[in-house]
Amino acid sequence: MYKAYETSFKGQRLNWGDKLWNISFSYVFLIVLLGVIGITILYSAANGSWYPWASKQLIRFLIGFALMMALAFVDLRWFLRYAYWFYFLVLILLIAVEIGGHIGMGAQRWINLGFMKLQPSELMKIALVLALARYFNSTTLQSIESIKGIIVPTAMVIIPVFLIIIQPDLGTAIMLLLTAGAMFFTVGVQLWKFALLFCSGAAALPLAWHFLHNYQKNRVLTFLDPERDPLGAGYHIIQSKIALGSGGIFGKGFLNGTQSHLNFLPEKHTDFIFTMLSEEFGMIGGVLVIILNLLIISYSYFFALRSASYFGKLMAVGITSSYFLYVIINISMVLGMLPVVGVPLPLISYGGTVIMSVMAGFGIILAVNVNRFINIGKDQG
Amino acid sequence: MNRDNDKGKVLISRSIALGVMQLFLLFMIVFRLYYLQVYQADKYKTLADENRISTRLLVPSRGIIYDRHGVILAGNQQNFQAMMIPEQTHSIDNTLNLFKKIMPLSADEEKRIRKDIRHNRSFVPIKIKDNLSWEQATQILLNSPDLPGVIIDEGLSRYYPYGDIMAHVIGYVAAVSDKDEKDDPLLDMPGFKIGKSGIEKLYEKELRGKAGNVKLEVNAFGRIMKEIELIEGTAGNRVDLSLDVRLQKKAYELLGEESGAVVMMKVDTGEILAFASAPSFDPNMFSNGLSIENWKKLNQDEKKPLLNKAVAGLYSPGSTFKMVVGLAALEGGALNTNKYSSCYGKMMLGNHTFHCWKRDGHGTLNIVQALQHSCDIFFYETAQKIGIAKIASMARKFGLGSKTNVGIENEKDGIIPDAEWKKKRFGESWQLGETIISGIGQGYILTTPIQLAVMVSRIANGGYAVVPTFQKADDSDKTKFKNLGISLHNLDLVKRGMYEVVNVAGGTALGASFNFNGQQMAGKTGSAQVKRISMRERQTGVIKQEDLPWKFRDHALFVAFAPYDNPRYGVAVLVEHGRSGSKVAAPIAGQMLLEALKLDTTDEPVD
Numbered sequence: 001m002y003k004a005y006e007t008s009f010k011g012q013r014l015n016w017g018d019k020l021w022n023i024s025f026s027y028v029f030l031i032v033l034l035g036v037i038g039i040t041i042l043y044s045a046a047n048g049s050w051y052p053w054a055s056k057q058l059i060r061f062l063i064g065f066a067l068m069m070a071l072a073f074v075d076l077r078w079f080l081r082y083a084y085w086f087y088f089l090v091l092i093l094l095i096a097v098e099i100g101g102h103i104g105m106g107a108q109r110w111i112n113l114g115f116m117k118l119q120p121s122e123l124m125k126i127a128l129v130l131a132l133a134r135y136f137n138s139t140t141l142q143s144i145e146s147i148k149g150i151i152v153p154t155a156m157v158i159i160p161v162f163l164i165i166i167q168p169d170l171g172t173a174i175m176l177l178l179t180a181g182a183m184f185f186t187v188g189v190q191l192w193k194f195a196l197l198f199c200s201g202a203a204a205l206p207l208a209w210h211f212l213h214n215y216q217k218n219r220v221l222t223f224l225d226p227e228r229d230p231l232g233a234g235y236h237i238i239q240s241k242i243a244l245g246s247g248g249i250f251g252k253g254f255l256n257g258t259q260s261h262l263n264f265l266p267e268k269h270t271d272f273i274f275t276m277l278s279e280e281f282g283m284i285g286g287v288l289v290i291i292l293n294l295l296i297i298s299y300s301y302f303f304a305l306r307s308a309s310y311f312g313k314l315m316a317v318g319i320t321s322s323y324f325l326y327v328i329i330n331i332s333m334v335l336g337m338l339p340v341v342g343v344p345l346p347l348i349s350y351g352g353t354v355i356m357s358v359m360a361g362f363g364i365i366l367a368v369n370v371n372r373f374i375n376i377g378k379d380q381g
Numbered sequence: 382m383n384r385d386n387d388k389g390k391v392l393i394s395r396s397i398a399l400g401v402m403q404l405f406l407l408f409m410i411v412f413r414l415y416y417l418q419v420y421q422a423d424k425y426k427t428l429a430d431e432n433r434i435s436t437r438l439l440v441p442s443r444g445i446i447y448d449r450h451g452v453i454l455a456g457n458q459q460n461f462q463a464m465m466i467p468e469q470t471h472s473i474d475n476t477l478n479l480f481k482k483i484m485p486l487s488a489d490e491e492k493r494i495r496k497d498i499r500h501n502r503s504f505v506p507i508k509i510k511d512n513l514s515w516e517q518a519t520q521i522l523l524n525s526p527d528l529p530g531v532i533i534d535e536g537l538s539r540y541y542p543y544g545d546i547m548a549h550v551i552g553y554v555a556a557v558s559d560k561d562e563k564d565d566p567l568l569d570m571p572g573f574k575i576g577k578s579g580i581e582k583l584y585e586k587e588l589r590g591k592a593g594n595v596k597l598e599v600n601a602f603g604r605i606m607k608e609i610e611l612i613e614g615t616a617g618n619r620v621d622l623s624l625d626v627r628l629q630k631k632a633y634e635l636l637g638e639e640s641g642a643v644v645m646m647k648v649d650t651g652e653i654l655a656f657a658s659a660p661s662f663d664p665n666m667f668s669n670g671l672s673i674e675n676w677k678k679l680n681q682d683e684k685k686p687l688l689n690k691a692v693a694g695l696y697s698p699g700s701t702f703k704m705v706v707g708l709a710a711l712e713g714g715a716l717n718t719n720k721y722s723s724c725y726g727k728m729m730l731g732n733h734t735f736h737c738w739k740r741d742g743h744g745t746l747n748i749v750q751a752l753q754h755s756c757d758i759f760f761y762e763t764a765q766k767i768g769i770a771k772i773a774s775m776a777r778k779f780g781l782g783s784k785t786n787v788g789i790e791n792e793k794d795g796i797i798p799d800a801e802w803k804k805k806r807f808g809e810s811w812q813l814g815e816t817i818i819s820g821i822g823q824g825y826i827l828t829t830p831i832q833l834a835v836m837v838s839r840i841a842n843g844g845y846a847v848v849p850t851f852q853k854a855d856d857s858d859k860t861k862f863k864n865l866g867i868s869l870h871n872l873d874l875v876k877r878g879m880y881e882v883v884n885v886a887g888g889t890a891l892g893a894s895f896n897f898n899g900q901q902m903a904g905k906t907g908s909a910q911v912k913r914i915s916m917r918e919r920q921t922g923v924i925k926q927e928d929l930p931w932k933f934r935d936h937a938l939f940v941a942f943a944p945y946d947n948p949r950y951g952v953a954v955l956v957e958h959g960r961s962g963s964k965v966a967a968p969i970a971g972q973m974l975l976e977a978l979k980l981d982t983t984d985e986p987v988d
Contacts, residue, residue, distance in 0.1 A: 141388040186399055188391035242432060245417045245425025258433050262600040283418040287411055294407050301400040310389055317396050324403045328410065335413045 071363025552579020702822025752878025764820025904941025
């Protein structure tokens, strides 16, 4: 059967039936499972009500699901073709919200689409991965290992990161930077360059500190010592650990999380949703969510490695890394291992843009898998 | 093409490395989760409960204090306060304005209310006015449709129905101060009051009761979500006192405007029936918070209403001490019924003259007559014969010179001097002249009225060392007290002398005598000099007491018991600057004993 599938690639054309047959439904199942868990927790967060979060989240999830399935049917070469266009379009949107903010509409980070608020910075996570994948697809290892060869991709990263930092949205900027870093690492940029960057970064830290906003400085200081200000900046971390720790192994039961329902837990429907989940479902619930994410990530790597094309592989690794960063940063944050930077837990936290960008990412990974036998040349595009 | 192959290989190996790294980090998270949710779960469970459970103490009602017949001396009265819950009222201004129409609020009160509203969350009840009467509270309740969010809160406050006549015994309650020992979480409650003096302080532990508590689940903003657990407290125990409110009333009635003290007790049990120190003050003032003007007024009064003269006032016993001197001599064998002395109005010791109060002298008399006439010369000589040591020892046997430890604060020891005491106090040796004036209760000797009541009771009950108490006794068995070992014969002689003071012509307190169904009193007058009589006055004639300014007049004293032939009640009366024991103090003692005897016949619960 696979032989037949592979043969149909000879003509580099797949019909709809082939594509549908090759969508990984176990992968889709894992994603839906996480989505359902998310909606369940949001139902509890509103004290057992569909309103205001769970119902909206369901609609968004369904839209995101449609987007994912649609993208799964897209020809891989299409992503390659429009990678730069997409990147520039998002860059323009970023500049637009930036200018819009300066003109006096307030610090807007989003464009209202009616059913959701679109954050260009969130779209950039996909756009940058696509653009970098296209760039590295067309270059040589020699170029990648040279200094000159990474100037252009570095610029492609720095410009949107800068725009997002001044929004200010430190969390997203760091995620973009780390996602790009993962891709640079994957394509073979020498480790000493990372070491060099790391050292110069550390040296520039005091300078960077100077440019941080006060609330950002507070978050870092509070992370280092939550007891510094237990009712102010440290409150989130302390309350999160109390809610989580008091959940124990089995949790307090669905709708029975005392700390979250009594509002001791802040942002329980967004950034701290993992805490609420772990309070009500205990370590068992928490570990289940981690394992589901672990499976999704493992699947994604499997799809990446199975892909015949360099572009497909790199794109899948980039998107997976971006997703991984969401998960690891959010959970580390609520467990008090990282400063509170405002990164949601994808598929579970309430929030439209994240669902869209993450589902789009999954759609692309599905497409990479569907198109795994397509070979894309270095000079294609 | 070779390089392109390498490029693909690098991508694969680096992807695997990246993937492994990411999976490893996810595992780390699981360990952290384990650490928080399993290893530290107990700690966080405790913290979670601390977060959400707020324990509030329920103040127990304070024990009631009764007199010996069950009359309430200190009780609790309901008091009401009006509170407002800002979130339940539509407009704070409107509600306050309407409230003011029913009950005026001062500008200060309104300022405080608005400040409290600003500083609290909108569901926290804010006090508008407290100490409301039942009438005021119902008036507010009647208008409650117009006063949304206004509620009436009930509380208990301490109330002393007898006010000033009980103040020096019962004491009062007041807010806990920093000096008080904080051995009970109740003491940290705002507005909680504890006994600060008198019985309220003495029986604080019994009266206070045990706090109950209510465990409430609160949310992050402090709003109460539900009641988790309610543990009822225990009300304070009732305290039954030995006092008889009717005698107490009588004592204050008799003292009138005078400054003084009356202590009356049962001679067999030591139960205190009346305990008065005048003038007094209204303890309700203290439990509701004393104003500065009132405090100043009380403190500056020359009659010292805040001083408990019955235990903290020190006075020379004067002639009331003569029984002690007589007994010391009788017991020591230096005196008996047949020993007579002659009084010519004065006696010489070296070049010093000691005068009798009667300038012309009493002639020849024995111990009984000497007591009856209160002859000074007789007791000068007696004291000189037996010496200060024996006098002091006998005085101590009768409870003089040391605290009775009846439980009222600031009680004083008084002084029963002897050679040793003087050496210690002044570093000087004892003089014979000092022994002589000690014979009539002057000199260094200082006693409190309650000590004098104890002394007369011990004489009356046949030499049992009764101890005064405010606790109602279950029986009247005096033999549970130590017997002082004084011969009944000698005691009878002294008692006979006291009988004649009141009931036989020539006695110093003849005017105070009564005969109630054949029951009579026996007693002894005394007056304590406040100002020494100088040589010049002796020559030019002693200034009459009435002509002296109030504060230089002698203190008037009288100790007595009744009935003479079967003593049940002992009393000591002191009237500061009352001039004459026989004219001022004796009638008070007489009236007190008569009242007690009358009440005896109708000894049933009242009110």
